[in-house]
Amino acid sequence: MSESKLSTAEAELYDRQIRLWGIESQEKLRAANVLLIKIRGLGSEIAKDILLCGINSLTILDDALVTEEEIFKNFLLSPESVGKNIAEAVLEKAQALNPLVKITPDSESVDKKNAEFFAIFTVVIATGLNSVQVLEISKYCRDAKVKFICGDNFGMFGYSFADFQTHEFFEDKVQLTGGQKRGIDGRITKVKSERTVVKVCGKMEYVDLSKVIKLPEAPMKPKRRNIYYYLMLALLQFRDKFNRDPMMESKEEDVKELKAIKDDILKLYQVNPDKFKEEVFDLIFGEVVPVCSIVGGVMAQEAIKAVSGKEVPINNVFLLDPFNYSGREENVV
Amino acid sequence: MMAKASAVPIVLKAEIQKLIPTSKILVVGAGGIGCEILKNLAMSGFKDIEIIDLDTIDVSNLNRQFLFRKEHVGKSKAMVARETILNYNKDINIKAYHDSITTSEYGVNFFKRFAVVLNALDNRAARNHVNRMCLAADVPLIESGTSGYTGQVEFIKKGLTQCYECNPKAAQKTFPGCTIRNTPSEPVHCIVWAKHLFNQLFGEDDPDQDVSPDTADPEAAGDAGVEALAQVDESKKVERKSTKTWAQETSYNPEKLFNKFFEDDIKYLLSMENLWKNRKAPIPLSWSSAASDDGDQEKSKNDVHKEDMEVWSFKKCTEVFSSSISMLKEELANKNFLVWDKDFKPALDFVTACANVRSHIFSIARKSRFEVKSIAGNIIPAIATTNAMVSGLVVLLTFRVLAEEYEKCLTVYVRQKSSESNTVMMTEKFLGAANPKCYVCSKQPMVDVSINTKSMLVKDFESEILKKSLNMVAPDVVLDGKGVVVISSEEGETAANDNKTLTEMGIVDGAILKVDDFLQNYELTICIHHYVPKEKEDPLYKILADMDLQAKSEEGANGKENGASSASAADFAAVNVDDDEDPQEGSSKRRKMNPKEEDDDDMIMLD
Numbered sequence: 042m043s044e045s046k047l048s049t050a051e052a053e054l055y056d057r058q059i060r061l062w063g064i065e066s067q068e069k070l071r072a073a074n075v076l077l078i079k080i081r082g083l084g085s086e087i088a089k090d091i092l093l094c095g096i097n098s099l100t101i102l103d104d105a106l107v108t109e110e111e112i113f114k115n116f117l118l119s120p121e122s123v124g125k126n127i128a129e130a131v132l133e134k135a136q137a138l139n140p141l142v143k144i145t146p147d148s149e150s151v152d153k154k155n156a157e158f159f160a161i162f163t164v165v166i167a168t169g170l171n172s173v174q175v176l177e178i179s180k181y182c183r184d185a186k187v188k189f190i191c192g193d194n195f196g197m198f199g200y201s202f203a204d205f206q207t208h209e210f211f212e213d214k215v216q217l218t219g220g221q222k223r224g225i226d227g228r229i230t231k232v233k234s235e236r237t238v239v240k241v242c243g244k245m246e247y248v249d250l251s252k253v254i255k256l257p258e259a260p261m262k263p264k265r266r267n268i269y270y271y272l273m274l275a276l277l278q279f280r281d282k283f284n285r286d287p288m289m290e291s292k293e294e295d296v297k298e299l300k301a302i303k304d305d306i307l308k309l310y311q312v313n314p315d316k317f318k319e320e321v322f323d324l325i326f327g328e329v330v331p332v333c334s335i336v337g338g339v340m341a342q343e344a345i346k347a348v349s350g351k352e353v354p355i356n357n358v359f360l361l362d363p364f365n366y367s368g369r370e371e372n373v374v
Numbered sequence: 375m376m377a378k379a380s381a382v383p384i385v386l387k388a389e390i391q392k393l394i395p396t397s398k399i400l401v402v403g404a405g406g407i408g409c410e411i412l413k414n415l416a417m418s419g420f421k422d423i424e425i426i427d428l429d430t431i432d433v434s435n436l437n438r439q440f441l442f443r444k445e446h447v448g449k450s451k452a453m454v455a456r457e458t459i460l461n462y463n464k465d466i467n468i469k470a471y472h473d474s475i476t477t478s479e480y481g482v483n484f485f486k487r488f489a490v491v492l493n494a495l496d497n498r499a500a501r502n503h504v505n506r507m508c509l510a511a512d513v514p515l516i517e518s519g520t521s522g523y524t525g526q527v528e529f530i531k532k533g534l535t536q537c538y539e540c541n542p543k544a545a546q547k548t549f550p551g552c553t554i555r556n557t558p559s560e561p562v563h564c565i566v567w568a569k570h571l572f573n574q575l576f577g578e579d580d581p582d583q584d585v586s587p588d589t590a591d592p593e594a595a596g597d598a599g600v601e602a603l604a605q606v607d608e609s610k611k612v613e614r615k616s617t618k619t620w621a622q623e624t625s626y627n628p629e630k631l632f633n634k635f636f637e638d639d640i641k642y643l644l645s646m647e648n649l650w651k652n653r654k655a656p657i658p659l660s661w662s663s664a665a666s667d668d669g670d671q672e673k674s675k676n677d678v679h680k681e682d683m684e685v686w687s688f689k690k691c692t693e694v695f696s697s698s699i700s701m702l703k704e705e706l707a708n709k710n711f712l713v714w715d716k717d718f719k720p721a722l723d724f725v726t727a728c729a730n731v732r733s734h735i736f737s738i739a740r741k742s743r744f745e746v747k748s749i750a751g752n753i754i755p756a757i758a759t760t761n762a763m764v765s766g767l768v769v770l771l772t773f774r775v776l777a778e779e780y781e782k783c784l785t786v787y788v789r790q791k792s793s794e795s796n797t798v799m800m801t802e803k804f805l806g807a808a809n810p811k812c813y814v815c816s817k818q819p820m821v822d823v824s825i826n827t828k829s830m831l832v833k834d835f836e837s838e839i840l841k842k843s844l845n846m847v848a849p850d851v852v853l854d855g856k857g858v859v860v861i862s863s864e865e866g867e868t869a870a871n872d873n874k875t876l877t878e879m880g881i882v883d884g885a886i887l888k889v890d891d892f893l894q895n896y897e898l899t900i901c902i903h904h905y906v907p908k909e910k911e912d913p914l915y916k917i918l919a920d921m922d923l924q925a926k927s928e929e930g931a932n933g934k935e936n937g938a939s940s941a942s943a944a945d946f947a948a949v950n951v952d953d954d955e956d957p958q959e960g961s962s963k964r965r966k967m968n969p970k971e972e973d974d975d976d977m978i979m980l981d
């Protein structure tokens with residue numbers, strides 16, 4: 042029996058998802074090696090979902106130490122974790138989620154990692170990166186044909202963006218067949234319409250993420266876009282500029298700064314400033330676990346699609362509306 | 375000094391932040407969504423949580439019900455969920471009940487203690503019940519469900535929004551008995567037949583689950599003549615004896631059983647020539663020819679793929695038929711009867727083998743055991759990611775309910791991303807308005823029941839109409855105007871009425887019944903209409919909540935358009951198969967996702 046085949050125990054454990062995405066997808070997941078960069082609130086959600094689905098291995102890369110604040114936002118930590126390396130501190134509870142997955146904590150800084158490090162993974166999932174890191178890592182991934190997805194949670198807002206390069210996929214579509222059939226004896230027999238499942242293949246090109254998160258040098262031709270795309274860009278710019286995220290403690294100054302950044306961005310993309318509700322800046326502070334649960338669910342599902350090649354993935358940006366909680370794909374090219 | 379770190383999201387308004395640690399929350403169901411909700415509540419600073427679930431942990435739960443581990447299999451979901459949550463945060467006050475929410479201990483006063491009730495249930499009956507309890511207690515309810523990649527979160531509050539039962543849910547798919555017994559055309563027909571055969575041989579006697587040829591099939595009228603009857607006179611005698619008795623007398627000889635069901639009965643069907651004028655006729659299959667047909671399959675043992683995923687050869691079918699029967703026979707030795715269970719291997723094996731042999735006989739596509747299990751067990755696929763999304767939405771809405779920002783508690787649908795749509799989560803624009811004629815939440819709930827008053831017994835009226843269809847738990851029924859107590863929730867009080875027909879009780883066309891369910895604090899007026907089904911496909915009874923819709927529905931087929939629940943006359947209560955819509959077909963934005971039911975808490979089962 043070859044290694045790639047599922048055991049009876051695995052078939053039983055993963056039964057309810059195999060019934061959704063099929064045994065082929067499950068076998069691809071079983072062979073997948075996933076890198077998760079940063080395991081904070083959002084990262085813990087992604088880790089949970091991706092461990093439960095039954096991948097081969099998960100490497101958790103995070104050089105941060107656990108703060109008192111963090112234990113309230115990350116269910117994989119406990120009060121005793123404070124002061125320890127976070128990648129190592131989550132190991133016990135992460136492993137409990139699925140004993141079949143090999144989990145490797147890595148406490149080095151993401152900036153110390155080179156191209157070879159990223160090349161060995163099937164998919165790289167990242168959170169909390171600044172633009173420079175995103176562009177560098179996504180380039181390594183692109184060169185090595187490793188699927189890459191990155192996302193963040195800012196208060197009630199969340200997003201993700203992905204580079205799956207050239208992504209081939211298939212979906213099962215239901216077709217109705219039926220009508221009349223002429224039998225061998227020449228008689229016409231009624232055939233009840235039957236639902237048959239057909240495999241439909243597709244191919245998708247993802248753009249380099251520099252086209253998604255790097256601001257243009259000169260004003261762009263106006264384009265209809267989900268307004269939260271610009272919020273995402275503003276938050277990334279803020280992170281790049283201050284090397285931190287907006288904080289409640291410095292809300293007033295941070296919002297002022299964000300507004301200025303946002304104004305510049307809207308000018309560059311020639312967006313009518315009235316379309317951007319500034320109240321949204323009240324909603325972008327801290328990590329909100331239920332939002333992490335949503336965005337983490339979306340990102341993990343996209344990673345599963347990246348690995349299995351089943352179902353239509355989001356190409357390339359996902360944006361969660363912080364007011365009404367709708368979630369949409371935005372195709373940025 | 376910096377404020378003490380806390381799990382409560384700092385981004386929320388101060389008044390909501392204050393309410394979170396003190397608000398009492400009830401989570402109904404500790405399955406896929408329930409586990410995620412509990413985690414989200416605990417990690418958002420909620421400190422007063424109660425969880426109730428009747429279920430115990432199964433291996434197939436562990437791919438998403440992440441509060442449980444392998445060593446917890448067989449234990450109470452509610453209890454283990456509580457322990458794991460306390461392991462996340464010791465400061466939470468969490469109370470667990472390993473119990474059914476529909477029992478009388480959880481009455482209106484129980485529900486009134488909560489600020490919000492969060493449903494994470496797996497079946498429509500319990501959902502309906504909690505809906506009524508929350509209406510009666512006037513407690514806000516957040517209802518949720520998932521099925522594969524899709525899901526839904528809906529806020530329900532008395533007097534403000536629609537209730538869970540305002541829009542009748544699609545009735546479960548039923549098949550006419552003669553399709554199952556005489557003219558199957560789809561794999562599911564053969565699977566249903568095989569389950570009935572299981573019950574006939576090993577289960578509790580149920581005349582609605584006959585598996586033999588149906589001579590009353592109107593399509594075969596005048597066809598199964600003297601000749602046909604004479605020809606199979608022997609097997610007719612067998613019928614009268616009951617299949618189970620006969621099988622026991624043969625001591626469950628697999629060859630004899632096989633030849634009866636797959637050769638003799640099929641020959642009899644062939645004699646009903648009218649049936650095969652426009653259909654491909656079935657081909658009888660004998661034990662000896664099946665046992666020698668090994669197909670072109672190579673043998674490979676202990677391979678999940680081959681055993682579970684591939685369609686068995688006929689030889690394999692006969693082997694499994696024989697071995698599963700002997701195991702079931704042994705199992706039956708210590709019991710009065712067996713109950714079909716998709717997770718009991720001999721039972722699933724038996725159904726797989728029989729369904730496939732029958733499919734072959736009728737030239738229908740055969741299915742692997744894996745596929746048969748899905749169909750026979752009404753299994754709805756479930757994944758962690760959809761549950762995570764839905765439960766995140768549930769707790770975000772909980773924040774808004776606490777702040778009484780009800781107008782912002784809009785229904786959200788989680789949908790599968792497709793090539794045609796860029797939507798992953800779709801939010802309604804407005805709260806769903808209550809149906810003024812809802813038979814649950816309107817001021818004077820009323821429903822029309824069309825039924826054969828001359829033949830329906832009081833006990834069947836109680837079990838089929840009041841409990842099964844109208845989801846009552848302990849109804850009291852009084853015949854209006856006469857003050858006659860027809861049904862009492864006090865045990866035995868009206869036992870004398872049980873076997874009387876409705877007519878004998880004075881319940882005739884035009885009668886008004888006042889029904890009161892004390893537990894649900896729910897009073898319903900039922901207008902009785904005498905009705906006799908004309909065609910075999912007509913429903914045996916009709917329940918209509920809205921008189922305005924009735925005229926419309928009578929034009930349509932069986933009144934199913936407006937979701938009136940109905941059961942086919944030809945096949946009363948016999949066939950329940952989940953009418954699962956492929957998520958990809960759910961193109962209509964407004965289409966209500968009807969979470970399907972199964973035995974896991976994020977799913978539904980109809981069987």
Ligand SMILES: [Zn+2]
Pocket residue numbers: 536537538539540541808809812813814815816
């Ligand atoms: Zn209602």
